[in-house]
Amino acid sequence: MPIWKRNLIVCWFGMFVTGVGMSQIAPIMPLYIKELGVTDPALIAQFSGIAFGITFMISAIFSPIWGQAADRFGRKPMLLRASLGMAIVVGCMGLVHHVYMLIGLRLLQGTITGYSTACTTLIATQTDKEHAGYALGTLSTANIAGSLIGPTVGGFIAEHAGLRSSFFITGALLMIAFVTTFVFVKESFVRTDKKTLKMKEIWRAVPEKNLTITLFITFFVLMAALYSVEPIITVYITQLSSNTSHVALVAGLAFSASGLANIVAAPRLGKLSDSVGAHKVILVALIAAGLIFIPEAFVQNPWQLMGIQFLFGLAAAGLIPSINILMKRITPDSLMGRVFGFNMSAGYLGTFAGALIGGQVAAWLSIRDVFFITSALLLMNAVWVYFKVYKKLNRSTWITVDQTSQIK
Template identity: 60%
Template sequence: MLSTKRKEDARSDIPSAKGQMPLWKRNLIVCWVGMFATGIGMSQIAPILPLYITELGVTGDGMINQLSGIAFGVTFVVAAIFSPIWGSAADKYGRKPMLLRASLGMAVVVALMGFAPNVTVLILLRVLLGTISGYITACNTLIATQVDKGNAGFALGTLATSNVAGSLLGPIIGGFIGDTFGLPPVFFITGSFMFIAFLLTLFFVKENFVPPEKKNEKMKEVWKVIPEKRLTAVLCVTFFVIMLGLYSIEPIITIYIKDMTVDLTHLALISGLAFSASGVGNVISASWLGRISDRRGAHKVLLVSLITAGLFFIPQAFVHTPWELMGWRFLLGITLGGLTPAVITLVRKITPEAHVGRIFGFTMSAQYLGIFGGAVFGGQVSAAFGIPTVLLITGALMFIAAVWVYLFVFRRFHNKKEGLIADAV
């Protein structure tokens, strides 16, 4: 463990001069811009992925749905394996090196996808992407370890808006480029955005990192010093279920829109707008919900957001036009601003400072596994029963997650005044 002096030296949220902006705020601005560029780049791919798979020679809606789900999700299951490894490395060597590694590696691999000769190579490149990815996770870890706990919800909520704002513009840009110049250029431009994130990190992110005295702690040893083991595991399961539900529909929205419109001329652009609709709502709500979580409790925001998300998923199964779908996805996006930041904030509150990176790594593994499971689940169920069935099941899953959170998370944090939970230091 760090000595008291070393802990004070490691605190990078304290300004070095009176009146100077705290380091966490400066890094929040830089990470926001970097994650915004990353969000634009990565989200350009999602709506055109089924179209790109078709261009690579795959035929039949069922097969396209299944391969889209696999190609989209395989990145995340591999990332789930490597996330704890990179999280451990971040605790040992600092968060900035992880940001540089992830952004540069992703820039190269994503650009190579534009040269894929067939769907097999595309999927293999997405496997490699999962191996080296983690820029967004590293940003969250950096800010979470620098910000004071009274501003954690606001900081993480604001940071979440960056990726969402980028994701808002990305599908529209990707759809426009795909319609105008073809699909491979989308990957080249995405790689360029990732390289911009690398340059921003290299020159502007600052970190006063103090290496721990023990560099080779095994996970068993780390787990022993986690004060709330059961609650940490419960939050990881919660994150998994949330992502499973949210990403069951993401890879197949393009196919859903294709089934409800006769105008296929601008399919990629319309699909991009549908993707972006939830992003608009998320950007509007994330910082606001973060402030509420700081004042009222992230556990309350998480519970209410899950319930309202379930309510907004179900009507999407009965829409008849892309514009109706966009409206409901906008309302859904407002609720999504209270999910991921709330889980991350709760995990941070119960995790000791020296092990935030590693525990965040396992939390992100749960997220990635949920994304993979949701993508594959959505592809398989839609191929067998249709996309509306996926939306109905997803709505039900949000309600189940709300019950789970109430029983195992909400009541625990609500009873904090009785001393059942103590913030980690």
């Protein structure tokens, strides 16, 4: 088996488990906090929001830092650091006896993250151009699918094995990711940048600044769209269904449907990006995703919502691999980890912003307005991508960082 393919398999598993580890706590958080001694419903809601959101906020800060470390010391050491650290921290969450200990561990989890950034950088730099689209497309399914399926996994384990078992099992899976990474991942790393660059120097060295910013924002908007339904989906399912006995399970399945679609479609759309151009796939995927969100406001039962979420996942599957492919082609290898780190920060901020927007819009307007506003964000992003990316790349020779002429 080629080295790039073996690395891809190991990184996919690790990123999937990492995504599950970041999000599996969502459906069990209120129950676990209640088990830890908090009985006031208002305090339970407050602590749940803090404990869930703090991991993504801290991850947004530390992703570029670990990306820079990956460029300096290699990507495999960062994979080992993140997987072992998260295995220990997530496992310890099952041992806490106070809510502040749980929040502290969630903060620490955000601090030691960086597995996804290192994986993306490793695959982008170690995979040949012929297979890059397929590899990045396949890899992109891992984290997003893990993040979206995580709540269902966490709820299922908690229901059948207990709340604390969710943390122990996830920690064990992360330890398996650490072992497989240590044994099977191979990296030929040569550091080309011998000095530590400051933030301004890094940004000055980025060849395509406008295009890079556009890609960051597009990834932010995508993650915000994916997670805008997270705080409202259980309530929405309750409104749509007369049978509330399995509402948590149905809500988890509906939320995870887009993750399943991502797994199915992203590798194929990654290949398509290589053949027709990543900029074209990004534009079409944004328009499709924006339009698909609208009928979710008019569904009559949970199964219709689940089906449309699946269609949205198919459209969204074209975005992450295409963003990564474009970023790989316009970024020097010496800056790859740092640039992908900033991109991952945009994704974490999008996750947090999406959940915040969804909850606030539902509280101030209505649940159905969440879908209209999310659709508008995606379509406005599509218009911006059309003028800033599509028109420029469509009339230009395909660019890479080693070409002397750059798009102005």
